[in-house]
């Protein structure tokens with residue numbers, strides 16, 4: 591029996607990371623994304639050391655490090671007084687202790703890194719402009735389209 595793909599709702603950071611992780615494990619997946627086109631808007635996203643561990647596992651850690659901005663410290667500020675409450679140094683000691691840096695990358699760079707590494711895996715496919723509906727019992731829209739994909743002998 592042909593392998594049925596994993597269905598992933600949403601082609602954001604989580605969905606693409608899941609598709610990439612499944613592909614690495616030799617599994618097929620179908621990402622249903624409501625947007626017309628895959629892409630990421632937004633600004634910077636902070637990447638903590640544990641996230642770098644995950645991205646290294648997925649094979650995109652190096653690409654992210656190249657474009658990352660390495661900040662010196664995390665500062666928590668009082669919104670009313672504007673005074674610093676405390677700060678966490680993100681220096682060499684921090685990196686050594688947690689095994690990875692704390693950095694900021696552009697969201698688009700993260701999304702693109704996930705996309706570019708997911709595509710060559712040839713084990714996932716994305717259906718843009720497809721809205722996943724979950725109301726009460728889980729329903730998958732465009733069921734006939736999915737059935738066609740699942741019955742198809744072609745790889746996803």
Ligand SMILES: Cc1cc2nc3c(=O)[nH]c(=O)nc-3n(C[C@H](O)[C@H](O)[C@H](O)COP(=O)(O)OP(=O)(O)OC[C@H]3O[C@@H](n4cnc5c(N)ncnc54)[C@H](O)[C@@H]3O)c2cc1C
Nearest residue numbers: 599600601602603604605622623624625635636720721722
């Ligand atoms: C302002 C802001 C700043 C943040 N800063 C940081 C930070 O610095 N560091 C950090 O680690 N995290 C940060 N986060 C959190 C981080 O963005 C999220 O944890 C992460 O994006 C979650 O990934 P996701 O795939 O679950 O969701 P998303 O990346 O939002 O992706 C969800 C995707 O699902 C699609 N979708 C939604 N509903 C459906 C549907 N019914 N059918 C089909 N597709 C659907 C959407 O179009 C979207 O593409 C921030 C979040 C915000 C809002």
